[in-house]
Amino acid sequence: MSSFGKNPIEEIYGVSHILKPAVPAKQEIKDDMKTLAETVAACEKCALSKGRTNSVFSDGDEKAALMFVGEGPGYDEDMQGKPFVGKAGKLLTKMIEAMQFKREEVYIANIVKCRPPDNRAPFREEAEACIPYLYRQIEYVKPKVIVCLGSVATQYLLKTTASISKIRGEFVDMNGIMVMPTFHPAYLLRSPNMKKPAWEDLQKVMAVLGKK
Numbered sequence: 071m072s073s074f075g076k077n078p079i080e081e082i083y084g085v086s087h088i089l090k091p092a093v094p095a096k097q098e099i100k101d102d103m104k105t106l107a108e109t110v111a112a113c114e115k116c117a118l119s120k121g122r123t124n125s126v127f128s129d130g131d132e133k134a135a136l137m138f139v140g141e142g143p144g145y146d147e148d149m150q151g152k153p154f155v156g157k158a159g160k161l162l163t164k165m166i167e168a169m170q171f172k173r174e175e176v177y178i179a180n181i182v183k184c185r186p187p188d189n190r191a192p193f194r195e196e197a198e199a200c201i202p203y204l205y206r207q208i209e210y211v212k213p214k215v216i217v218c219l220g221s222v223a224t225q226y227l228l229k230t231t232a233s234i235s236k237i238r239g240e241f242v243d244m245n246g247i248m249v250m251p252t253f254h255p256a257y258l259l260r261s262p263n264m265k266k267p268a269w270e271d272l273q274k275v276m277a278v279l280g281k282k
Contacts, residue, residue, distance in 0.1 A: 102210050103132050106203065110183050116199040118184035118192070124151035125183045128207060134177040135279060136169075137213035138162065139204065140254065141181050141222035142192050148185040153178045158255040162219070165255065169272055170281045177211050179204055181226050197226045208247070215275050216247055220254030239271045241278075250275050 107127045113119055126143035129152050138154075146156035154162045163173050182192045182200040192200075204227070208216070218224040221234040227249070228242055234251055242249045252271035253264055276282070 103128075103207070106206055106210070110203055113183070113200075113203075116184075116196045118182060118186060118196055118200075121187060122184040123148045126151055126153050126180060126185070127183060128177060128179045129153050130173065130177040131175055132177060132211055134175060134211060135214040136171060136175075136275070137177045137179070137208070137211055137216045138166075138219060139179055139181065139216055139223045139227055140219045141226075143180060143183070143185045144189045145185070153180055154255070157259060161255040161259060165268075165272060168269070169276050177207075177213065179207050181223055191222050197222075201226055213247060215278055216244070216249045217272070217275060218249055218251040220257060223254075224251040239267065239274070241274070248278060 110127050111125045113125070119125075126147045140153060143153060144156050144158075146159070147153055153159070162178075166173050166176055181197050181204060183203060184200075186192050186196070216227070218227055224234055224237060225231060228237075228244065228251070230237065234253060238251045238253065240251075242251070250271055253261075253268045258265050258268055
C-alpha cells in the first residue's frame, strides 16, 4: 500500500488538480468518498460524460477487505447509478454469495464511471482520464484483495496487454494488494462452460480471506 500513501494521482498521472484538497486524516472515510463521488458526478474530463444519465461511482462497504473492479457501466447501471445491477450484476451477486459474502460486505467499482455508447469497451483515453478516481477509491478502501473482472479491467488496472485467458487464476501483487484476474460475469453468461474455472479463481480468493 506504500505507493497509495504517496498520492498516485499526482505522482503517476500528474492530475491531482481534478480533486479537492485531501481532507484531514481525522475525518471519516465516508466523507472522503463523498467528496470524491461528488467530483466524479461533475466530471467532464472525457466525452463519456456527455452521454451519461448518471455517473456510476461504487456500491458496497467502503472498508471492505474484498473489492471487485469491472470495466464500466451498462444501460441498467447508467439508469440506476450503481455498478453491476443488470444481468451480469445478478450473476456477480451470486458469485459473491457463493464466496460466503453479502454484496453489501464487498466494494464494487469500475475503470470508467460513465457508460460507453452501445456498451463498448472504454477507449484508452477514456480509461486513462477516469482511472485516477479508481486509484483514489482503492486508496480509501484499502482492500486486501481485488478481483479484476475481465480483460479490460485487468489490462488497465495492472497495466498489462495480456489477455484474461492468459493471466487469470494467478494473484498479481499491486503495491501490497493481491489482485486476482478472472472472467467478467457478462462473459460467463455467454460462455457458461467457463464458470468452473472462474469459480476456481474465486476459491483462491476465499482461501486468502479465510473462507472455506
